[in-house]
Amino acid sequence: MKRILIALLVLVISFSLFAAGQQEAAKADGGSTGKKGSVMVYTSTGEDVVLKLKEAFEAKYPNITMDYYYGGSGKVVTKLSTEFQTKAVTCDLVWMADPSSMITWKGEGNLVPYKSPNAEAIDAKFKDSEDYFTAARMVIMGIGFSTTATSDAEAPYTFRDMLNPKWKGQIVMADPSNAGTTKACVYALVNDPGYGWKFFEDFKANGGELESSSGNTVNKVAAAAYQLCIGVDYNCRNMAENGSAIGFHNTTDVVCACPCPIAITKGAPNEENAKILYDWLLDPEGGQKVLANDCNMTVTNPKTSIPAGMIRADEAARVAMPIDWIDMKVNGKAMLEKFDALFK
Amino acid sequence: MLMFDRKNKDLRRMEGKKLNIDTVMTVLCFVLLIIVAICPVGMIVYNACWDTTTNTLDLAMFKEVLLQKENIGAMKNTIVIGFMTTLIATLIGVFFAWLLGRSDIPMKGTMRWLFKIPFMIPPFLGAMAWDIMFSARGGYVNRWFMSTFGLEKPPFNVNTVIGIIIVEAIYMFPFVYNQVVAALERMDPTLEESARIAGAKQMYVITRITLPLVVPAISSGMLLVLITSLANYGIPSMLGFSAKIYTLPTRITERMEAANGSFIGIRQATILSILLIIVVGIALIMQNRLLNVGRYDIIKGKSMRPTLIKLRKAKYPLLIFSMLFLVIVVLAPLAMIIITSFLKAYGLPIRLENFSLKNYHEIFFRNNTVATAAKNSLFLGFSAGFICLFLGVMLSFVIYKVKPKGRGLLEFMAVLPYSLPGTVLAIGCILAWSGAFKINLYNTIWIILIAYAARYLSYTLKSCSASLQQVHPSLEEASRMCGASRLQSLTDVTMPLIKPAMISSFFLVFLPAMRELTTSVLLVGPKSKTLGVTIYQYRAGGHISTASALAVVTIAIIMICNAVIGQIVKDRKGI
Numbered sequence: 001m002k003r004i005l006i007a008l009l010v011l012v013i014s015f016s017l018f019a020a021g022q023q024e025a026a027k028a029d030g031g032s033t034g035k036k037g038s039v040m041v042y043t044s045t046g047e048d049v050v051l052k053l054k055e056a057f058e059a060k061y062p063n064i065t066m067d068y069y070y071g072g073s074g075k076v077v078t079k080l081s082t083e084f085q086t087k088a089v090t091c092d093l094v095w096m097a098d099p100s101s102m103i104t105w106k107g108e109g110n111l112v113p114y115k116s117p118n119a120e121a122i123d124a125k126f127k128d129s130e131d132y133f134t135a136a137r138m139v140i141m142g143i144g145f146s147t148t149a150t151s152d153a154e155a156p157y158t159f160r161d162m163l164n165p166k167w168k169g170q171i172v173m174a175d176p177s178n179a180g181t182t183k184a185c186v187y188a189l190v191n192d193p194g195y196g197w198k199f200f201e202d203f204k205a206n207g208g209e210l211e212s213s214s215g216n217t218v219n220k221v222a223a224a225a226y227q228l229c230i231g232v233d234y235n236c237r238n239m240a241e242n243g244s245a246i247g248f249h250n251t252t253d254v255v256c257a258c259p260c261p262i263a264i265t266k267g268a269p270n271e272e273n274a275k276i277l278y279d280w281l282l283d284p285e286g287g288q289k290v291l292a293n294d295c296n297m298t299v300t301n302p303k304t305s306i307p308a309g310m311i312r313a314d315e316a317a318r319v320a321m322p323i324d325w326i327d328m329k330v331n332g333k334a335m336l337e338k339f340d341a342l343f344k
Numbered sequence: 345m346l347m348f349d350r351k352n353k354d355l356r357r358m359e360g361k362k363l364n365i366d367t368v369m370t371v372l373c374f375v376l377l378i379i380v381a382i383c384p385v386g387m388i389v390y391n392a393c394w395d396t397t398t399n400t401l402d403l404a405m406f407k408e409v410l411l412q413k414e415n416i417g418a419m420k421n422t423i424v425i426g427f428m429t430t431l432i433a434t435l436i437g438v439f440f441a442w443l444l445g446r447s448d449i450p451m452k453g454t455m456r457w458l459f460k461i462p463f464m465i466p467p468f469l470g471a472m473a474w475d476i477m478f479s480a481r482g483g484y485v486n487r488w489f490m491s492t493f494g495l496e497k498p499p500f501n502v503n504t505v506i507g508i509i510i511v512e513a514i515y516m517f518p519f520v521y522n523q524v525v526a527a528l529e530r531m532d533p534t535l536e537e538s539a540r541i542a543g544a545k546q547m548y549v550i551t552r553i554t555l556p557l558v559v560p561a562i563s564s565g566m567l568l569v570l571i572t573s574l575a576n577y578g579i580p581s582m583l584g585f586s587a588k589i590y591t592l593p594t595r596i597t598e599r600m601e602a603a604n605g606s607f608i609g610i611r612q613a614t615i616l617s618i619l620l621i622i623v624v625g626i627a628l629i630m631q632n633r634l635l636n637v638g639r640y641d642i643i644k645g646k647s648m649r650p651t652l653i654k655l656r657k658a659k660y661p662l663l664i665f666s667m668l669f670l671v672i673v674v675l676a677p678l679a680m681i682i683i684t685s686f687l688k689a690y691g692l693p694i695r696l697e698n699f700s701l702k703n704y705h706e707i708f709f710r711n712n713t714v715a716t717a718a719k720n721s722l723f724l725g726f727s728a729g730f731i732c733l734f735l736g737v738m739l740s741f742v743i744y745k746v747k748p749k750g751r752g753l754l755e756f757m758a759v760l761p762y763s764l765p766g767t768v769l770a771i772g773c774i775l776a777w778s779g780a781f782k783i784n785l786y787n788t789i790w791i792i793l794i795a796y797a798a799r800y801l802s803y804t805l806k807s808c809s810a811s812l813q814q815v816h817p818s819l820e821e822a823s824r825m826c827g828a829s830r831l832q833s834l835t836d837v838t839m840p841l842i843k844p845a846m847i848s849s850f851f852l853v854f855l856p857a858m859r860e861l862t863t864s865v866l867l868v869g870p871k872s873k874t875l876g877v878t879i880y881q882y883r884a885g886g887h888i889s890t891a892s893a894l895a896v897v898t899i900a901i902i903m904i905c906n907a908v909i910g911q912i913v914k915d916r917k918g919i
Contacts, residue, residue: 040870046885067870072884074601078610079866082771085391085607088778090787090869101605108606148693175585177602212585215886222690225479235886242887244689329604 038065039273042080043095044073045137045260046238049295056290057280064273072213073097073180080265084110089267092274095136095281098180098258099325100332102133105263112264114275118282118301123317126259126300135259136281136288137297138316141185142256143249144217144231146224155228158253159189159199162206162228169207170227174217177336181214181232185256186339187328188321192254197338204342222246234296241296250311257311257320259300365830366746373742374750376735377757380798383781384772385621385760391607391775392614405608409615418595419619421584422574425509425591426623429573432513434566437520440666442550444521445528448652449663458670459518460906461678463855464899466876467515467578468883469892473677474511475582476684478502484694503587508580512573514673519572520565522852523810526845527561528554530814533651546653563631564810567759568803570627574620575765577862592616593765600767610771617768624763628756635813678899685893690886703893713873714894718901720789721858721875725905728796729854735797736804736849737842740812741834745820758805761798766862769799773867787869795863800856804849811845812838847913851906858902859895875901 043050047070054066069079073096083089084105096102105111106128113131126135143162145155149170156162162171176183189195200208211217214232221229222244236248262281264274281287284303291297292306299306302313328335395402409415440459444452462470477485478500486498501507531554539553555562577593584594596613603609655662683694685703692698707714739758743751761769773795778786785791815838823833839846861876868877875898882891 047881048885069868069870070881071865074597075865077603077605078600078767078771079774081603081605081607081610082774082866083778085396085610086775086778086780088784088786104603104605178598210586212581215884218886219690219888223476239689239886242689243692245692 037061037063037270037273038067039270039277040090040092041066041068041095041277042076042091042093043068043070044076044097045095046070046234046295049291049297052290052294053281053287056286057277060280060286061276064276066277073101077101080105084108084265087267089265090269091265092268092270093262093264093277095260095262097139097260098184099128099133099135099261100180100183100329102128102261102263103325103329105265106130106132110266112266112268112271114264114278116275116279116282118279118284121284121303122282122300123302123314125317125320125322126313127261133261133263134278134282135261135300137260137291137299139181139258139260140233140250140255140298140311140316141181141230141258142233142236142251144221144229144236145247145249146221146227147245147247148224149227152247155247155249157249158251159195159230160253162208162230163199163202165206167206167228171203171206171208171229172211172217172220172226173203173208173230174214175210175212176339178212179214179217181258182230183332183336184258184323184328185230187332187335188256188323189254190335192321194254197342200339200342208343210343218246233298237296254321255311255316255319257298257316258323365834366742366748369738370742370746370748373735373739373754377739377754380735380794380801381757381761383776384769384795384798385764387775387780388614388764388768388772389618392611392618396607405611406615409612410619414590415592415595415616418590418592418616421505421580421589422591422593422620423623425505425512425580426570426573428509429512429516430566430570432509433517433569434520434562436513436517437565437569438524438555438562440517441521441524441528442554443662443666445525446554446653447655447662449655449659449666451663451667455666455670458674459521460851460855460903461674461899462515462518463852464859464902465677465681466859466861466879466895467576468582468861469681469879469895470515470677471511471579471582472888473680473684474502474507476680477676478507503583503589505584505589508583508589511583512576512579515579516569516572519568520562522848523561523565523568523807524558526807526811526848527558527814529844530811530841531557560635560813561810563634564806567627567631568806571624571759571763571802574623575763577765577767592620596765597767614768614771617764620765621760621763624759625756628752628759632752632755681892682896684889685896687889690888703887703890704897706890707894707897714878716871717873717875717878720792720872721898722901722905723789724793724796724860724874725854725858727793728800728857729850731793731797732800732804732853733846733850735801736808737839737846739801739805740809741838744809744812745817745838755805759802762800762802766799766860767866769795770863770866773798773863787867787872789869789872792864792867792872792874795867796853796857796860799860799863800853803852807845807849807852808842811842815841851909854905855902858905859898 041050050068050070054068057066058064069076071079076094076096080091080094083091102111111132115131116134119127119134122134126138127133143156143159174182176186189199190197211220214235217229218231218235218239220226221231222239224245231248233248233250236246239246240248262278264271264278268274282301284301288299288301288304292299292304292310298311298316300313304313306312393401393403443449444455477483480486480498480501480503483498483500483502486500489495489499502511535557536549536553539549575593577597580589580591581594581597584590596616599613599616600609684690686699688698688700688702739754742748743755773791774786777791777794778784785794819837819841820833823837828836859876859879860874861880864874864877865880868874875894879891879894879898882894
C-alpha cells in the first residue's frame with residue numbers, strides 16, 4: 001500500500017510538472033527559430049525596471065514578446081561570455097551597467113554595430129563612436145546618508161565634504177575591484193585635478209572603509225552601520241521610497257555619471273526584433289519616458305521630458321567628469337592595484 | 345567472501361541469462377556518469393587548456409594562474425577553512441548523532457526537526473543573518489554586549505577566518521549527523537554488549553567499540569563537509585569579503601567578473617577550480633585507505649535494534665546544553681530572517697511600528713513569477729531527488745558490492761561535479777548542453793535538472809554507500825541460496841535494510857535543490873526561474889526584506905513537503 005502511494009505521488013508530481021517543463025521547452029524552441037515574435041534581453045538593470053519596460057514595450061508591439069534574464073553584472077557577463085564561447089547565442093540585446101564589457105565584446109567581434117535613429121540626439125560621451133553600443137540610461141554616483149544618524153541639512157553635497165573630521169570612521173564606499181560603477185567613479189576622481197589620489201588618501205585617513213558591492217554599501221548605510229557613503233542614485237532613492245532610513249544628495253561640484261549601454265549581440269536569433277527594441281529603448285516617447293518617469297533613472301536622450309530634480313541628459317553630458325573607457329580598460333588594473341595598496 | 349562468484353559463467357547459464365544484472369548496472373553507471381558528470385567537467389577542462397581563438401593547447405596560463413600570490417593565499421585559506429570546518433563539524437555531528445541515536449535524551453523529535461533547518465536556508469542568507477548579529481561593525485549582538493557590559497571593543501567578530509570556520513561548521517555538521525545517526529541505529533548491539541559484559545566502562549565502549557564501527561559513516565559525512573566547504577561560495581563571500589579574506593571559490597568568481605566579458609577570465613577561473621578537484625581527489629584516496637583497514641558490515645542475520653543508553657544524572661544538563669546550542673546555531677539565524685521579512689524596509693530598527701506584511705503581499709500578489717518559480721523548484725527538487733537517489737543506490741551497490749575494476753574511478757567521477765563551485769559547474773553545463781554534443785537544453789528547465797543531478801549525486805552516493813557497507817553479504821547470500829535472483833535479493837533484502845539511508849538521502853538532495861542558487865543563476869531561462877534565483881534577484885535589486893520573506897515561504901514549502909512525505913513513508917520522518 002505504502003509503495004503504491006509513494007509511486008502515485010511521484011507520478012502525479014512528475015507528470016504535472018513535466019507538463020510545465022514541456023510547455024516551456026516548446027516555447028524556447030519557438031524563440032530560437034524566430035517563428036514567434038520575441039526578443040531576449042540580458043540585463044543587470046533591476047527586475048522591477050525591466051518588468052515596467054516589458055509591459056510598455058509589449059503594449060506598443062503586441063506581436064513581440066520581450067523575454068529577459070536579470071542578474072548582477074557579473075552573472076550577466078559570465079552567462080553571455082559562455083554563450084559567445086559556445087557560439088550558441090540566445091541573447092538578442094544586452095544591457096550592462098557600464099561600457100567595459102561592451103568594449104571587450106566589441107574587440108572580440110561579438111557585437112553587431114547598429115545606428116539607431118534615436119541615438120543621434122544622444123551625446124558622444126554616452127555612445128560608441130562606431131555605433132556598437134549606446135547608453136540608454138546612466139548611473140549617477142552621489143552621497144547616500146543615514147537619516148537616523150544625520151539629517152538632510154547636515155549631509156554633504158560634495159565628495160570632499162565627506163573628509164570632514166565629524167564623519168571620521170563613518171564613511172564607506174564599494175570596493176572598485178568589484179563594483180564597475182565605483183571603479184568608473186574612482187577613475188574619474190583620480191583623474192580630476194581638484195580631487196586626484198589625495199582624495200582617496202584622505203578618505204582612508206578619515207576612517208573610510210570598503211564594502212563588497214554598491215548594493216551592500218547602501219544597505220549598510222540604511223542599517224546605520226555607517227553614516228555616509230558614495231552611493232548609486234536610484235539605489236538610494238528606491239530604498240528611501242520603500243521606507244528605509246536613507247537619503248541621497250547629487251554632488252554639486254563634480255558629477256560622476258556612468259553610462260549604461262545597450263548593444264545587439266552577434267548571432268542574435270532575433271536581430272530584427274532586437275533593433276526594434278533598441279530604437280524603442282532610446283525613444284524619448286518610449287523606453288526613455290518609462291525609465292525617467294516610472295523608475296527614477298537618469299536617461300541619456302535629451303529630448304525626453306523628465307521629472308523635476310533629475311539631471312537632464314545634455315546637462316549631465318556637460319558637467320560629467322570625462323571617463324576614457326578604453327584607457328580605463330588598459331590602465332584600470334594598475335589603478336586598482338594602487339587603490340588596493342592604499343586600502344588593504 | 346561471497347559464496348557464489350558473480351562472474352561464474354555456469355551460474356549465469358543456470359539463470360538462463362546472457363547478461364547478468366551486475367554487468368548491466370556497472371555499464372549503466374559508467375554511461376550515466378559520463379553523461380552527467382564527465383561531459384560538463386570535461387568541457388571545463390577542455391576550455392581551460394585549449395585556446396579556441398588560436399586552436400592550440402595552452403598550458404602557459406596554468407603556470408601563470410597557479411603561481412599568482414593572491415591565488416596561493418586563497419588556496420591556503422580554502423584548505424585551512426576546509427579542514428578546520430570538517431574537524432569541528434565532525435565533532436558536533438558525531439556528538440549529536442550519538443546523543444539522539446543511542447541515548448535516552450528527551451525531545452528527540454524536536455531536535456531531529458531542528459537539524460533539517462540549516463539545509464533549507466540559502467547559505468548566503470544564513471551568512472547574512474550571522475553577519476547582522478555578529479559583525480564587528482554594528483552587529484546586533486555585539487552592540488548589545490557593548491552597551492550592557494560597557495565594553496569598548498566588540499566581543500565577537502564573525503568577519504575572520506575563525507568566524508567563517510564556525511559558521512560553516514554549524515551550517516554543515518548535519519551532514520555528519522545524518523550519516524552517523526543512521527549507522528548507529530542500525531548497528532549490531534552484541535559487540536557493545538560483549539564489551540560491557542567484559543567489564544568495559546561506558547566511555548570505553550563508545551570510543552573503542554561504537555565509534556570505530558561507524559567509521560564509514562563518519563568518513564562519508566566528513567568527506568561531504570570537506571567538499572562542501574572547499575567549494576562553498578556563499579559563506580566566505582558574505583563574511584570574508586570586507587576583511588579581505590579570499591578563498592578559491594570567491595577568488596574564482598572575482599576572476600570571472602574582473603575579466604569584463606572576456607572568456608580568458610572564465611578560463612583562469614576554471615583553472616583555479618581544477619585545484620579544488622585535486623584536493624578532493626586526495627581526500628577521496630585518503631578516505632578509501634582509511635576504510636580498507638577494517639570491516640564494517642555489522643548488520644548481520646540476527647540484528648536487533650540496539651538498546652538505548654541511560655544518561656542518568658547527565659540527562660538534563662545534556663538536554664539543556666543541546667537545546668541551547670541548537671537554538672543559537674539553528675533558530676537564531678532563522679529568527680533573524682523571519683524578523684527581516686516583516687520589516688517594512690531593510691535596516692530599520694526592530695520595533696513593532698516598523699513591521700508590516702508588505703513583503704509577503706509583494707511575493708504572493710504582485711509578482712507573478714513567484715508561483716512559476718515555486719512550481720519549477722518543486723519539479724526540480726523532486727526530480728533531482730529521485731534521479732540522484734536512483735543513481736546513488738545503483739552506484740554505491742556497484743562500487744561496494746559488485747566491485748568492478750575502476751570502481752575508484754566511478755566514485756571519483758560521481759563526486760567530481762560537487763567539488764566544483766556551483767558557478768563553474770554551471771559554465772560546464774552551458775558548454776556541454778548548448779549543442780556541443782548535438783543536444784541543446786540551454787535556457788530550459790532540463791539543463792538545470794541535469795546540473796542538479798550532477799551536483800547532488802555525491803550526497804546520495806555517500807549516504808547510501810555508508811549504509812550499504814554495514815550490510816553483511818551473508819544476508820544476500822541467504823536469499824540467493826533460497827532461490828532468489830540477484831535482482832530479487834537486491835530489492836527484497838538489501839534495499840529494505842538501507843531504506844532509512846535512502847529516505848534521508850532523498851531529503852539531502854530535495855532540501856538544498858529547492859533553494860539552490862549558484863548553479864541555477866546562470867542556467868535559468870525566461871520560463872525556468874527557480875525559488876533560489878528569485879530570492880537572489882530580490883536581494884541583488886536591493887530588496888533584502890522581500891528576499892527574506894521569499895526565503896521564509898520557501899522554508900515553509902520545504903517543511904510541508906517534508907511532513908507530507910514523512911507521513912507517507914512513516915517509518916522514519918524525513919531526515
